[in-house]
Amino acid sequence: MPHLPSHKKRITTIGVGLLIVLALGTAVWLLLWCKCNRTKRVRQKELELLGGMGPRGFDLHELAAATSNFADENKLGRGGFGSVYKGYLKDLDLDVAIKVLSEKQSSEEQSEQGLREFKAEVKVMTQLRHRSIVKLVGWCDSNKRLLLVYELMAQGSLDKHLYNQERTLTWQQRFRIVLDIGSGLLYLHRDCEKCIVHGDIKPANIMLDVSHIAKLGDFGLARLVDHGEEPKTTQVVAGTLGYIDPEFINNRWPRTQSDVYSFGIVLLEIACGKRPASRQPNGASSLLAWVHNLYSQGMTLDAADQRLNGEFDRQQMERVIVTGLWCAHQDPIQRPSIVEAMDVLRSVNAELPVLGAVHDSRHIRAMEEQAFADLTAEDRPVRAVTQSRYFTSNDSSYLLAEE
Template identity: 35%
Template sequence: MGSGPEEVWLAAWASGGRSNEERKRNKGEETLCWIKLRSMGGCMSSMSSKPIVGSTIRSVGAPRGETKSTNDGGKDKPAALVSDSATASKADSNPSPSKAFEDLKISSQLRKFTFNELRSAASNFQPDGLLGEGGFGCVYKGWIEKYGTAPVKPGTGLTVAIKMLSHDRIQGHKEWLAEVNLLGDLRHPNLVKLIGYCIEDDQRLLVYEFMQRGNLENHLFRRSLDLPWSTRIKIALGAARGLAFLHEEAERRVIYRDFKTSNILLDADFNAKLSDFGLAKAGPEGDKTHVTTRVMGTFGYAAPEYVMTGHLTPRSDVYSFGVVLLEIMTGRRTMDKRRPAREQNLVEWARPYLGKKRQFYRIIDPRLHGNFSVKGAQKVAELVQACVGRNAKARPLMSEVVAVLKPLVDLNDIASSSASFRAMTKERAASIAASPTMESHTRQPKRSISRGSSPYLQPMRSLSPGSEP
C-alpha cells in the first residue's frame, strides 16, 4: 500500500532537526516503518477466527453501551515519531522466556496469573467481551476472585480489564515490561491500578482495575451527552495530580510520554486515572536535565522541542497536559483535518485568544451554552498558555498546575449571565449566519471512517525494531 500525503508529511516532520546526510541514511528505515504501519490490521482474537477490523467495539474500560469504531483511523493509538536509526532483529524484540524473566522486576503487590485463568475470566476472549484496542493489543472484560487469581462467574467477584499483547507487535514486549516494571510499584488514586500479569510462553497479558466510564476521549468527542464544565475541571485536576505524582512524588520519577484524552480513564464518579504506561520513561537523575530517547508519542500532543531533539523532560508532559486541557476547554480535537486549514491545529488556532480576557470566550466549547465559570475559564486559558509555551523551561511544574486548578472546581460565576458573554454570543451568531460553514464541525458526525483516510492526524505507535525507546 502506498503512502498518502499525510504519511509522507509526517515522516519528514518526524525527522526534523537532522542533517540531509542523516535523513538519507535513515530513509530506508522510515519507509519500512510506514509499510509496517499501514499493513497492520486491527486487533484479532487468538481464540476466534473472526477479525475485529471494521467492527464496532467498546473503548478501553467503557461499560456496555459505550461504543467506538476501530475504523476511526487509530485516533487513540500512539503515534510513530521515530527519530533515531538504531535497528535490531525481530528476534531481539521477542526475547526468549529466560531473557524475559531476567528483565522482569516483579512487584510484590502484583498477582501472577496463568493464561488459562485469564482465558476463563474473559469468557474465552470472545468478541462480545472486547472492550477496545489498547496501545499494544486487545482489552477484554473479565471477572476474577476479589483477592485471588481464579476466574469467577461474570458479574461476581472483581471486574477487571485484561490486556493481551498482539503477537505481531514488535515493540510490544518492551512496552509490556515497562508497564509491569513501572506501574507495578506505583500506587496513587489517579493512576489506574495494575492488579497482575501473565507471562507464559509467548503470551503477555496485564490485568487492570475496570473503569466504568471508559476514557475521556469518548466523553469529549463521541458521546451525545456533553460533559458539564465542573466535571471537566474535576477530570483535569485528577489527571494533573496523576502527573504531579509521577514527576515529583514517586520514589522513581517518571515521565509519562503519552498523555492524551484516550489514556485518561474515568471511574463511576468521573475520577480520572492515567493508563497505558508502555511509553513511560524514568526521569533524569542527578545533574542530568533530560533523557535522550527515540521520539515516540501521539502526534499533536508531543512537545515540539522533544520532537526536534529527542530530549525528554517532565516539561514534555506539561506541554501534553496543556493540549489536553485545551481540548477539554474547547471541545475540539488537537488535530482535525475536517476543519478549515487555519483551525486544524488546535494549539496554533487557539494561541492568539488564550491571553486575552475579552477574546477567550471565542474558543470555549459552544456546547456548554454559557454554563461555565468565567473566572475558571480565564484561569484555564492562562494555564493552557503557560503549559504550551514554546520555552519549555518556562512551563509550570505539575504541582503548580494542580494548585491553579484546585480552587476552580467550586466556582459558580456562570458565564451566561455575563454581559461580555452575551455580546460575544450575538457576534458569533452573526458570523455563523454570514458564513454557515464557520462552525459546522463542532460535533463530529457519527459515521465510519476507513483506515488510511482519517481526518485526525494521530498515526500509530512505532512498530519499527530499534533500541530501547
C-alpha cells in the same frame, strides 16, 4: 533356513537403532523442556521481583476463563499493541480490563523486544500507588502471549465523553477531571522514587471510573529518569500527533516538559471541546493557534465549549485555558512545572501568568510531518507512532532505567 539368523540379526539391529533414536529424541525433548521451563521460571521470578507485594502473576487459563476464552463480545477495543478485553476474576471478585500486548512474534529478536517492553511497563506500573493512576492488578507471561491486567474503568476513556454527540460532560465534571489528571502527573513527576515521564498524555489514555474520577493509564511509552538528572536522548520519536511536544521531535529528550506540553493541550481540549489538530472556526490549523489568537485579543472565554451554553465558572474556565496555553509555551524553559501549573489551577488567589508567543501552528505541523512522514522506510533513523496506544520499536533502551 540358513538365511534366518541373518534376518533375525537385521531385525535386532533395526530395533536397537530405533531404540537409540527414540532415546536421543526423548533426551533432546527433555533438555528443551527443562530449558524452556527454566527460562520461564527466571522470567516469572524477574516479574515477581518487579511486582513486589502488589500485582501478581496469572496463568493464561485464568485469564481465558475470566474473558470466556477472549470472546469477541468481551473485547473493549483494539490498538497497535493488540486488544483489550473485559474480564471477571472470580477469586478476587473483581472486574478487570485485560490488555494483550503481543501474540507470537515472527523472530526471536522481536520476541525479546516485546518481552523487554512488557517488563518495562510492569516495572513502571508496579511502583505506582495513586488514586489518579489506573491500578495494575497483575500480568501473564505464557506461551509467548504477554498480558497486563488492570482495574476496569467503567466509563471508558475521556475522548469518548468529550465528543459524545448525545450527552456532554458538565463543567463541574470537566474541572474535576482537570484536577485529577494534574494530580496524577504531579505524582509521577515529583512524588515517585524515580521521576516518571508518561510520554503519551491524551484523552484516549485518560480513563474514567464509575464516578467520573479520571485516572492516567497506558504506560507503554513511559520513561524512568532519576530526579535532577538529564535524560538520555533516544532515536525514537514516540507519541501522538497534536499532543507530542515539538521540542521532543527536535532533540529527542524525554523530559517532564514534554508531559507538561501534552497536559496543556489536553486542558485546552477539555475547555474548548475541540480536537487539537482540527481546523478551527477562524481558519487556524490547530486548537493551540486558535485559542492563543483569542487570548491575545482579550477574548479568552470565547474559546469555551459552546455546548456548555455558558454554564461554567468563568474564573475556573479562564484558569484552565490560560494554564493550557502556558503549559504549551513554545519555549520549554518558559513552561511551568506541573507543581506550578497545579498551583494556578487549584487556587483562586494564584496570579495568572501573562503569556507571550506560543508555537506558530504551521511550524508545529511542519515539524510533526517531518518526524512522522514515511514511517515504513527501512533506513529511516527516526521511528514514530501516531495512533497506537502501545509502542513497539527496535530501540527500547530508554524504557528501563539503568540499575
